[in-house]
Amino acid sequence: MMINSHDQEEDEYCGRCWPLYRMIEKNDWRGVDDFVTNDPDALTAKTIAPGSTTIFHAIVELWVDVESDDATCLLDKLASKVDPQTLEQRDELGFTALFVCAVKGNLRALKVLVKYNPDLTNKRGIFQSLPVIQAAYKGHKDTLQYLREVTYGVDIYSGNDGASMLSRLIDATLYDVALDLLKRRPTIGRDNTDSRRIVLNTLAEKPYAFASGSRLGHLQRLIYNCTPVEVELVPSIQTNGATWHKSYWMLWNALMRLEGNFGNNILHLVAKLVPSSEVAGAALQVQRELQWFKAVVKLIHPHRLGDENRSNQTPREVFTQEHKDLVKEGEKWMKETASSCSVVAALIITVVFAAAFTVPGGSDSKGIPNFLHEPSFMIFAISDMLALFSSITSVLMFLGILTSRYAEEDFLVSLPRKLIIGLVTLFFSIASMMVAFGAAVHISLSHKWNLVIIPIALVGFVPVTLFALLQFPLV
Incomplete structure (x- = not known):
């Protein structure tokens, strides 16, 4: 009875390599070291694990997220036991071990692989992409800088490679590195129409990279x-x-x-x-x-x-x-914000309107306030009126938002303007109401404690500040 070659490979793997693979999965550094010392050829044995070609490749892929000293030292020891051609073998996705390290940003493992086979840096992966370009795409700045220094045999700054590099840097928001590339090679990304198109597409899709498209505090x-x-x-x-x-x-x-x-x-x-x-x-x-x-x-x-x-x-x-979909979300957000704020503004209207007819300190038989000529009373009266008028304005603005048609163009000027006016007038009404409240308390207690205005001002400052910190970032 003939035995299938695949079955032979599977039997060899299960009998010889499976224990080693299990040690790799468990990060058993000592066990792996002892196993490979007794059987050095196990590193080049084929593995049936998905996506790997040799046990050594499996070690790199499983340890690529581990950057401990033990893992790096052991990887260095293992890499010294295999020939450079083994390091160039690819997995089912066409990735070399170094390419995987570039994608993951494991600089330590990458330096070990370059040490034993410098040619790995120009071995392209999927879509003919170089490791240095993949490092740029993933935003691994340290790995990228190292690969720029050690990649040779290919001009990474010209043609589609240069354009892809610049585009990936822009996409990863590594603008300082992109600027450095342009300083070193001003013609990068302009070698041909395809190169210019690559960079143009990336820039056009990055409005928030520019001051006009970003939101600054x-x-x-x-x-x-x-x-x-x-x-x-x-x-x-x-x-x-x-x-x-x-x-x-x-x-x-x-x-x-x-x-x-x-x-x-x-x-x-x-x-x-x-x-x-x-x-x-x-x-x-x-x-x-x-x-x-x-x-x-x-x-x-x-x-x-x-x-x-x-x-x-x-x-x-x-x-x-x-x-x-964003317009629908914007409509929902606007209505919820306007509803919440209009309720607060309406409550302020109720309070300050009633306060106008129940003046602090009471009135005489002719209805004239007893403290009419006190500076505190004038502050109370003016603040109360300002709070009333500004809160009414705020309610009207928020009602305008609630009754808007919510067309696409309304989000450009009309709705944001109403929101800003509504929030500003609401903030002003809250501040005025707190001033009126402080003046009223001062009128009532100043004959016993002249400095009562100080703690009132300090405490009254808290809600006004909180409102500003929470709501003004929306403006």
């Missing part, structure tokens, strides 16, 4: 506006102004003529939804998306606005389709 915005980022450009612009403007517009026109996948021009790409957790509230994210889209609309030729892609969609139609 008040302090961050102040710092950004105070940073003179354009000063370094002034001398060159003054010296070669005409040349600079000519080059700028030539480059811009070239970008506008490029088309991405499925016949999408730059405006189709901008119309796609870019997820972001930096904007508080779905409605304000719709506003940011609209602002980004309209900013690019102003820069392209009018005849490109009606361009259709391969799905027969114009940029505006792509925008509407991509953002329809």
